[in-house]
Amino acid sequence: MSANTIDINRQRHRFDGRESVWLFGYGSLIFKADFPYLERKPASIRNWERRFWQGSHDHRGTVEAPGRVVTLIENPGALCRGMGYLISPDVFDHLDIREKNGYLRFSTTLTFDDGDETEGLVYIATPENTAFLGPAHERDIALQIASATGPSGPNREYLVRLAESLRELSAVDVHIFDIERYLEEHATD
DSSP: OOSBOHHHHHHHOOOTTOSOEEEEEOSHHHHOOOSOOSEEEEEEEEEEEEEEEEEESSSSSOSSSOEEEEEEEEEEEEEEEEEEEEEOGGGHHHHHHHTTBTEEEEEEEEEETTSOEEEEEEEEEOTTSTTBOOOOOHHHHHHHHHHOEETTEEHHHHHHHHHHHHHHTTOOOHHHHHHHHHHHHHHHO
16 A cells, blocks of 8 residues: 555545544654544543554655654553543544544544543554564654654654653553654664
């Protein structure tokens, strides 16, 4: 599958008659809400875990030196904390472009901190997209992040802001925090 998913996403979900849709954010959508929303509150989804396995040549790297950004990988029993946004369907015009580098919209069940659940959408970059980089040791991911910069800024900034946002949500994410630790160690070498 091509990395550019704009047209695919615009055909995946119809919002006829819907005034609002919940969206789950687990990466930059937590700390960079550059879109209008009606409501925002912490949420989680089950059986998925966040991984820095997606390449970024459009935001946090270049084609020659891609950065790494997060996607979700299925893992039964896992819990991924993030942020739920209630948005109007027209916001997807912006989000589909922002998330164009391999991310597809999927339906998911969001669970809010008060226990309420609702159906919503989430963007996931699957292994079938051409920008998918796959697993690597957290140390190697940190080294790639340390050297990557793209139109949206240094890849390092993405990692640090995500780690800070997860701490604010009281979310424990060993993968993210290990990469952050390796990045800090690399900076002091």
